[in-house]
Amino acid sequence: MTVEVPTYLDGNAAAGVLREIFAVDITAAIGRCAGCGQTGVFAETRVYLDAPGLVARCQGCDEVLLRVVTTPADTYLDLRGLTYLRVPNPA
Amino acid sequence: MERTAIRRRLTWQAGTVTEVRAETASARTVVLDVPDWPGHLAGQHLDVRLTAPDGYQASRSYSIASAWSGSGTGPGIGTTVELTVEQVPGGEVSPYLVDVIRPGDPLEVRGPVGGWFVWKPEQEGPIQLIGGGSGVVPLMAMLRAHAAAASTTPARLLYSVRRPEAVIYVSDLKELAASDDIEVTFAYTREAPPGEQRAPARIDAGLLASVTFQPEDAPTTYVCGPTPFVETVADLLVAAGHDPARIRTERFG
Ligand SMILES: Cc1cc2nc3c(=O)[nH]c(=O)nc-3n(C[C@H](O)[C@H](O)[C@H](O)COP(=O)(O)OP(=O)(O)OC[C@H]3O[C@@H](n4cnc5c(N)ncnc54)[C@H](O)[C@@H]3O)c2cc1C
Ligand SMILES: [Zn+2]
Numbered sequence: 001m002t003v004e005v006p007t008y009l010d011g012n013a014a015a016g017v018l019r020e021i022f023a024v025d026i027t028a029a030i031g032r033c034a035g036c037g038q039t040g041v042f043a044e045t046r047v048y049l050d051a052p053g054l055v056a057r058c059q060g061c062d063e064v065l066l067r068v069v070t071t072p073a074d075t076y077l078d079l080r081g082l083t084y085l086r087v088p089n090p091a
Numbered sequence: 092m093e094r095t096a097i098r099r100r101l102t103w104q105a106g107t108v109t110e111v112r113a114e115t116a117s118a119r120t121v122v123l124d125v126p127d128w129p130g131h132l133a134g135q136h137l138d139v140r141l142t143a144p145d146g147y148q149a150s151r152s153y154s155i156a157s158a159w160s161g162s163g164t165g166p167g168i169g170t171t172v173e174l175t176v177e178q179v180p181g182g183e184v185s186p187y188l189v190d191v192i193r194p195g196d197p198l199e200v201r202g203p204v205g206g207w208f209v210w211k212p213e214q215e216g217p218i219q220l221i222g223g224g225s226g227v228v229p230l231m232a233m234l235r236a237h238a239a240a241a242s243t244t245p246a247r248l249l250y251s252v253r254r255p256e257a258v259i260y261v262s263d264l265k266e267l268a269a270s271d272d273i274e275v276t277f278a279y280t281r282e283a284p285p286g287e288q289r290a291p292a293r294i295d296a297g298l299l300a301s302v303t304f305q306p307e308d309a310p311t312t313y314v315c316g317p318t319p320f321v322e323t324v325a326d327l328l329v330a331a332g333h334d335p336a337r338i339r340t341e342r343f344g
Contacts (some may be wrong), residue, residue, distance in 0.1 A: 009318065009342045013152055015204035016138035019101040025206035043207035043339070 005048065008057075011043040017054055017068050021077055024087050033081040035063030040084070057081075092325050097283045101142055101201060104128075106172070114259045117178045118225065120156060123198060128170045133159050133236035134229045134313070134341075137172070137202025141184060144173045151184040154228040154315075154341075155203060158235035172200075175259060177225035202235045208313065208341045212240035216311055218305045221294070221324050223251040223316025226343055230315060231260050234242075247310075249302055251294050251320065254282035264341035276302045296327050306332040315341040 011027050017025045027043040038060040045056040045065055053069030058083065065081035078086075108138040110122035133155075157173040178189040192198065208282045210218060210233040218237075222228040227250050237246055252258050258277065268275035278298060279291045289298070304310035312333065321340045329335050 002126075009344055010340060012136070012205050012208050012341050013344075015136070016101075016150075016152065016201045019204050020201070022098070025204070027204075027208075028206035041207055043205075069320070 002017040008046040008048050011041070011045045011047055011056060013047045013049065014042075014054055014056060014066075014068070017070070021068070021075060026085065026087070027086070030047075030086040031065060032086075033060060033063055033065060034081050034083045036061035101204070103159070103199045103201050104230055106198045106200050108192055108194050108198055109171070110194055111192060114175060114189070115177075115257055116228035117189065118175055118259050120173055120175045121188055121192060121198075123172045123174070123200065124170050125172055125199060126170055128172060129203070130160065131155050131172070132206075132209040132211060133232040135203040135205045135232075136229065137174075137200045137204065139174075139184065140199040141187060142199070144206070149183050150201075153188075154232065156228050156232055156235075158239045159233060171249075175225065175228045175231075177259075208315070208339050210236065210311075210313070212236060212242050212244075214244075214311065216309055217245040217247070217304050219310040219312040220246065220248040221251075221291075221312065221314045222248070222295075222305070223320035223324075224253075224257075224343075225259065226260050226314075226316025226320065226341070227252075228315075230313060230343065231263070233313065234264075235271060237273065238267060238270070245272055245304075247276070247303060248330060249276045249278060249294065251278045251316070253280050255279065255284040274302075294324055294327070296331060297328055299324075299331060310337065311332075312338045313341075314338065316343055318342040318344060 029042050031042050032040055033079045044059055048055045056066045058077045063081045066085055067078040069076040106123040106125040109124050112120040114120055136152050136154045138152050142148050153174040155172055156175045176185050176188040179185045222230045237311050239342050264275050278294050280293050281291050283291050314321050321342050325338055325340055328338055
């Protein structure tokens with residue numbers, strides 16, 4: 001019936017929220033998915049902004065990699081789906 | 092010790108609108124002065140936050156249209172940041188930025204952010220830019236950075252747009268296209284200007300094969316626009332043999 005329009009953005013759309021938490025840019029970091037083991041640039045994950053807060057899912061297996069929920073008092077960061085994030089050190 | 096070595100959490104900053112320029116009937120360039128702006132790279136974006144009198148807040152991302160800044164000399168240096176916003180009918184934030192905001196108004200921003208969808212003049216290899224609609228904005232920043240750095244890196248822009256009147260930055264693009272190193276192709280999807288050889292159509296494999304760098308040229312390709320546009324173009328590029336690792340995408344929604 002209706003055309004399936006993707007509802008997701010990419011990791012770039014999470015850059016601002018994540019820069020409030022991390023001192024470095026995460027969009028260019030390499031992450032490893034705890035679900036399927038795929039590694040990739042965080043910018044290539046699928047980001048959903050309409051969930052409560054922000055959810056990033058693996059491009060390969062759709063597993064939740066990271067969630068950020070902001071309340072007036074605190075920010076909750078849930079990194080359950082990432083085995084690691086590899087961030088390049090400044091030269 | 093060195094205070095500059097302490098990295099602060101990035102947070103919201105107050106900017107002031109200094110100029111509003113019409114680009115098309117529905118797109119405006121908003122020029123901001125952001126006093127503590129640390130400089131930015133071509134392709135980065137910032138977040139804009141609006142607060143209603145009752146405290147309700149809405150934030151959206153907007154690409155930075157002006158060239159790189161922060162060090163050295165040249166355009167884009169200093170505390171000035173340009174955004175170009177296309178009005179989305181019924182939207183919460185874009186109609187405010189396009190229709191309501193005026194010079195002198197305050198605007199809260201958080202940025203610059205994004206370290207992946209960027210082009211730096213020292214980067215090697217040709218650059219292929221493919222934009223749909225307002226997806227041309229960060230690509231324009233890259234072309235401006237290319238010009239500001241007097242780069243001789245070959246660059247091509249393929250810009251998908253509904254009709255001639257909807258082309259953003261038309262005069263700037265024509266000027267840039269006069270340079271030996273930059274080629275600009277417009278792909279009209281609904282209505283083509285008189286004299287245009289290609290009938291209105293979406294970007295397809297044939298067009299990509301004839302106007303973009305080929306896989307053996309090993310370009311870095313930047314694709315930006317509405318999510319369905321980005322998906323389609325990225326799939327066509329991979330099917331044509333481009334290395335997915337050299338394709339960078341930015342989805343606008
Ligand atoms: C990293 C990034 C950079 C961006 N840079 C720019 C930019 O430089 N210029 C620019 O104009 N926009 C840009 N966008 C899109 C922008 O953030 C907003 O999504 C857009 O302005 C619509 O916001 P709104 O509040 O007006 O509409 P909303 O209230 O969010 O949405 C209203 C309706 O419009 C639809 N809609 C939402 N976004 C879009 C869209 N982009 N195109 C078509 N329909 C849409 C929705 O499905 C909804 O039905 C960027 C987005 C991202 C993630
Ligand atoms: Zn996975």
